[in-house]
Amino acid sequence: MKLLRYGEAGHERPGLLDPAGTVRSLADHTADIDAALIGDSAAMAALAALDPAALPAVEGAVRLGCPLAGIGKIVGVGLNYHDHARECGAPIPAEPILFLKATTALSGPDDPIRLPDDADKTDWEVELGVVIGRRARCVAVEDALAHVFGYCVAHDVSERGHQLERGGQWTKGKSHDGFCPVGPWLVTAEEVGDPQALALWCDVNGVRRQSSTTGEMIFGVATVVSYISRFMTLLPGDLIITGTPAGVGLGQRPPVYLKRGDHVRLSIAGLGEQNQTVV
Template sequence: MKLVRYGAPGREKPGLIDAEGRLRALGALLPDIGPAQLGEAALARLRRVRAESLPIVRGAPRIGCPVAGIGKFVAIGLNYADHAAEAGMPVPREPIVFMKATSCIQGPDDAVMLPKGSKKTDWEVELGVVIGTRARHVARKDALAHVAGYCVVNDVSEREYQIERGGTWDKGKGCDTFGPIGPWLVTREEVPQPQRLELWLDVNGRRMQTGSTRTMVFGVAQIVSYVSRFMTLEPGDVIATGTPPGVGMGMKPPVFLKQGDALELGIEGLGRQRQAVVAFKP
């Protein structure tokens, strides 16, 4: 299934994308798509629904983040060896874990706002993993059973804040609008091989990132297992699993986002995002 939330920010309604790519309303069957709707039993009930029996949503409503009530937005750094090389950093021996603020989460096509005074805002297309059932010290062989599905994430990053301002990476990762997620949550049964997905990102129509989850240093199952050792992963938590090479920081000379730029990015089978880059607004 491709689950989606649509409507104005803060007033999104649940829906799904049918086999013909049409948006259909789920509001008569469930209040939202959040932690309570991501467990195995809840998803099994949804799978039994005939999509053609649901009303088609007319027009072109805004698409929001496909998951409501995200408790934790976890991210993995330097998880592609060639991205670590372009960043001038060693390939990590264990996953690098950091947090993105949940206040940065937004819809896939909402504008990306440059932080006040920012000069080094960058892009990162990433595979997002959405947790469906609680994961605490889970074994790698069992980890994928705790996943509800997958989505596209743009891990927007301010590199000066992240690297040059001391402390952890978090301050360059959680600025407002730095977490576009979606357009859909594609449930696990439709992504049987999460390590065989192609990723890409364009800036102003120019291809910047091309990669595959085949080249991850740590695969999805290993990441879920590893993170669950240090924090309990709850339904609705999202993990961004790292980015392939082609970020602005790695170019010679570096290239960063500016007002008026246009981003487009996607992952095979998981949809695409489009964002305009806008100036800071108080």
């Protein structure tokens, strides 16, 4: 099932994408797509039993918001692709590198990326987003995927100057408003299948900058979920962004960064596509 939220920012309504690609309203069946819903197995079973063709179609062009409301925390994993570590000249991490990204950075998949006034090294990073569906605390690797509700495209927009030159705290460069576009859909885990077999890519101004697969991850989704759960309890609705492959602006020679007027497209197989203009 592909869940989504559509409408004006701050007033999104719940919906889903049917097999034909039509946005259908779920407003008669749930108040929102949120942590309470995805953590309720009975409520989710009821939605899964609906006939999408019987749901009202949403007519005309519609803005898509972040597909999940009430995300409790965003946990990022840094340098988690072999090819990205190589392009950065960094050693392969012995353990996952973690950082937090503010929830105020969340935005819709096609909302503009707004550069901070003093930004001059803003970078793109296509990432697989993992949404937790069951409380996870100190879970074993072999049990970790049972705690995953679903997957989505996430864009970990990063201002490298703030990330790397302002005291060494990554959160500063990762948390500006609008620096975490998510969506267009939240796809349930059973529909995605193997999270380590997904192609992902990112274009900037029509040039393919990133092209890889989630099989390049140093630490796979199960390992990441298990590892994070040993340092903090993961709750339904928490979002993990799992790292980016090679091809980021920082890795170009010389580095290339986003500027106002640039257009970014990014996608993960089966999870949809994002399109953003830098303003």
